[in-house]
Amino acid sequence: MSLTVGTTIRVPADAYRFGEGPLTLRITEILSVGPFEGARWAELRGHEVNPDGTLRARQRYAFVRVDRARTVEVPSL
Numbered sequence: 542m543s544l545t546v547g548t549t550i551r552v553p554a555d556a557y558r559f560g561e562g563p564l565t566l567r568i569t570e571i572l573s574v575g576p577f578e579g580a581r582w583a584e585l586r587g588h589e590v591n592p593d594g595t596l597r598a599r600q601r602y603a604f605v606r607v608d609r610a611r612t613v614e615v616p617s618l
Contacts, residue, residue: 542610544571544583549590549615556609565590565613566603574607581607590615 544550545568552564572584585603588596594617 542607542612544568544574544585544605544607544610546571549613550605550610551613552603552605552610556606558604560603564603564605565615566601566605567596567615569600577604583607583610593617 547568549565549567552566554560554562554564557564566585566587567590568585568587570586572586574581574583576582583605585605586600587603588598588600590596594615
Protein backbone atom coordinates (compact mmCIF):
# COMPACT_ATOMS: atom_id res chain seq x y z
CA MET A 542 0.00 0.00 0.00
CA SER A 543 1.12 3.50 -0.75
CA LEU A 544 0.18 6.10 1.86
CA THR A 545 -0.60 9.59 0.60
CA VAL A 546 -1.82 12.80 2.17
CA GLY A 547 -5.59 13.09 1.80
CA THR A 548 -6.17 9.33 1.90
CA THR A 549 -8.40 7.79 4.56
CA ILE A 550 -7.13 4.52 6.01
CA ARG A 551 -8.45 1.92 8.45
CA VAL A 552 -6.04 0.00 10.65
CA PRO A 553 -6.87 -2.82 13.09
CA ALA A 554 -6.11 -2.25 16.77
CA ASP A 555 -3.04 -4.51 16.77
CA ALA A 556 -1.42 -2.71 13.82
CA TYR A 557 -0.94 0.80 15.17
CA ARG A 558 0.33 2.58 18.22
CA PHE A 559 -1.11 4.08 20.37
CA GLY A 560 -4.83 3.70 20.92
CA GLU A 561 -7.69 1.30 21.45
CA GLY A 562 -9.86 -0.34 18.82
CA PRO A 563 -9.59 0.03 15.05
CA LEU A 564 -8.41 3.40 13.73
CA THR A 565 -9.90 5.26 10.78
CA LEU A 566 -7.63 8.17 9.92
CA ARG A 567 -7.65 10.87 7.24
CA ILE A 568 -3.92 11.46 6.62
CA THR A 569 -2.72 15.08 6.74
CA GLU A 570 1.02 14.47 7.11
CA ILE A 571 3.46 11.60 6.65
CA LEU A 572 6.35 12.14 9.04
CA SER A 573 8.42 9.06 8.19
CA VAL A 574 8.25 5.53 6.80
CA GLY A 575 10.70 2.79 7.63
CA PRO A 576 11.39 -0.62 9.11
CA PHE A 577 10.38 -1.54 12.67
CA GLU A 578 10.08 -5.03 14.16
CA GLY A 579 10.42 -6.70 10.76
CA ALA A 580 7.73 -4.68 8.96
CA ARG A 581 7.30 -1.27 7.34
CA TRP A 582 5.76 1.31 9.66
CA ALA A 583 4.74 4.94 9.11
CA GLU A 584 4.51 7.87 11.48
CA LEU A 585 1.37 9.76 10.52
CA ARG A 586 -0.67 12.77 11.55
CA GLY A 587 -4.27 13.14 10.66
CA HIS A 588 -7.85 13.43 11.80
CA GLU A 589 -9.78 10.46 13.10
CA VAL A 590 -13.00 9.78 11.23
CA ASN A 591 -16.10 9.41 13.41
CA PRO A 592 -18.61 6.61 12.71
CA ASP A 593 -20.92 9.15 11.00
CA GLY A 594 -18.13 10.11 8.56
CA THR A 595 -17.24 13.46 10.11
CA LEU A 596 -13.69 14.35 11.11
CA ARG A 597 -12.61 15.01 14.67
CA ALA A 598 -11.30 18.56 14.98
CA ARG A 599 -8.07 17.76 16.79
CA GLN A 600 -5.24 16.12 14.84
CA ARG A 601 -3.65 13.00 16.24
CA TYR A 602 -0.42 11.07 15.81
CA ALA A 603 -0.35 7.37 14.92
CA PHE A 604 2.46 4.88 14.28
CA VAL A 605 0.92 2.51 11.70
CA ARG A 606 2.02 -0.81 10.23
CA VAL A 607 1.76 -0.06 6.51
CA ASP A 608 0.91 -3.59 5.28
CA ARG A 609 -2.10 -3.74 7.63
CA ALA A 610 -3.59 -0.38 6.60
CA ARG A 611 -6.45 -0.38 4.10
CA THR A 612 -7.79 2.55 2.10
CA VAL A 613 -11.45 3.28 2.80
CA GLU A 614 -13.97 5.53 1.11
CA VAL A 615 -15.82 7.95 3.35
CA PRO A 616 -18.75 9.39 1.37
CA SER A 617 -19.07 12.54 3.46
CA LEU A 618 -15.45 13.64 2.92
